Structure formats: structure tokens, C-alpha cells
Amino acid sequence: MSARKSRLLLLVENPDLGGILQLALRDYELEWHSRAGPATDALTRRVFDLAIVDLAFGGRPAGLEVIRGWRATAGDFPIIALSDLPQPGLPVQALDAGADDFLRKPFHYGELLVRLRKLLARGGKKALVRRAGGVMLSASPFTFGGAAVEPGLVVRFPDGAEARLRPKQHGILKVFADRAGTLVLKEELVRAVWGSDANEAGHSVNEYVSTLRRLFVQHGIDFNGLVVSEPKAGWRIDARAAPAPPA
Numbered sequence: 001m002s003a004r005k006s007r008l009l010l011l012v013e014n015p016d017l018g019g020i021l022q023l024a025l026r027d028y029e030l031e032w033h034s035r036a037g038p039a040t041d042a043l044t045r046r047v048f049d050l051a052i053v054d055l056a057f058g059g060r061p062a063g064l065e066v067i068r069g070w071r072a073t074a075g076d077f078p079i080i081a082l083s084d085l086p087q088p089g090l091p092v093q094a095l096d097a098g099a100d101d102f103l104r105k106p107f108h109y110g111e112l113l114v115r116l117r118k119l120l121a122r123g124g125k126k127a128l129v130r131r132a133g134g135v136m137l138s139a140s141p142f143t144f145g146g147a148a149v150e151p152g153l154v155v156r157f158p159d160g161a162e163a164r165l166r167p168k169q170h171g172i173l174k175v176f177a178d179r180a181g182t183l184v185l186k187e188e189l190v191r192a193v194w195g196s197d198a199n200e201a202g203h204s205v206n207e208y209v210s211t212l213r214r215l216f217v218q219h220g221i222d223f224n225g226l227v228v229s230e231p232k233a234g235w236r237i238d239a240r241a242a243p244a245p246p247a
Contacts, residue, residue: 005029006120009051011039011066012082017054017105024109025116036066043070047154047162048077050120052112053099055083061090064097071098073166077152078119080112144177145221145241157219168193168208176227181239183230209235 033039055063081094084105171193216223226241
């Protein structure tokens, strides 16, 4: 079986630059968007290994806010920022927003490819604990219901499908996996995932669990049998959800 091509997300408003990058990156699986909204929507539907963002939208570095938003909600994938805007401090601002690298236009496309390959290689080896969306992500992969959940907010299902998780979804699954075979009280889950923001969780914890339930059922996993609601208490997690490794 051939290895999967790395999947890249390209956010570039300028059609000429977008077309040139499509040719330069033809050895990768590429999804190109010219507006931030559709690109952000794509992150909720598919798993990307790296993103390239041209910071200029309408003559302003609006891409900085896009990168900040992705870092807060969409996980730990490498981001390369591009720009020809004249602000001298833009490289520092891009890195501070969450970009991993910055290239000022015009640049040599060979240089982009070298930097891209290095970031992809680094991303594949990285297993650091990282905070995203207020949640401390697991440092290593874990399984829940037969699905593999990875630190980069990716879940891979037994049917071969992949999905991107929100940080709090990742946190909920980690608590459920760690507590397989026990009762998880709602208050415990909220404290573990929402932390200092626990008072603001409200009913959203139930909505997050319901969303996970639908996602797992969609891919053939009996989430209803693995996570059983206990009225006014929490959820009873079946031991089969995350079997203990053999002694």
C-alpha cells in the first residue's frame, strides 16, 4: 500500500499566487480556499497535515486573526505564513499568532518546499503536551471505542475515516478513556476539561457529548453502549471503551 500524501490547506486570496502554489505543490494533496470562512469550515471536515496562509486580505494582514483562531480551536498542525505587506514587524506578529514559519514574498518556491518538508517531518515526530482551546491535550495517542485519538486533535476510525476534534471534545474523550469501567460525574468532567472556566460550561458539556455520540455512531461505533447517561449524575463508561493493556 502506498503512503498517504500529506494533505495541505492553502488560504490565499490572490488567484495568481494560488494557481502558482497549486503547481509548486502538485506532489501533495492540496485544498485551496480564497476566503477564511470556507477554509475554517474545511478544518472541521477534514484532517490537514499543514496549512499555508497568505496574510493579506483586502490589503490588511487579516490572516493573523485567522491563524489565532485556528490555534485556539483547530489543533497543532504546522502553519506557514506568507506576506508582501510592508509592515516590518509582521514576521514576529505571525509567529506570535501561532505560525511556525514566515516567508516574505517574493520567495523562491524551492525554499518553500524545503521549509514545508521540514515542518511536516517535525510535526510527525512531535508528541508534546499542548494547550489548545483551554484544554491540555494528551501527549500521546489513545484509543476510545476502537478509534485512535491523536494529540493533534485528529480521530481515526476503524472504517478508515478521519475527523478533526475540537479541543474540548478531545478532553472529554481522554477523561472517558482514562475512566473506562467507572462512573464519571458531570462535575468531574467539567472540572477536568473546562478547568478555571467550569462555571461557564453550563449545558454545553451535554452538547459536546451528544456531538461525539453522533460522530462515533456515524462511523459504526456503539457510543451509546460505551457511554451510558446516568440521570442527574454523569456517564457510566463501559470497560470496553478503553480496554486496559495486558499485564
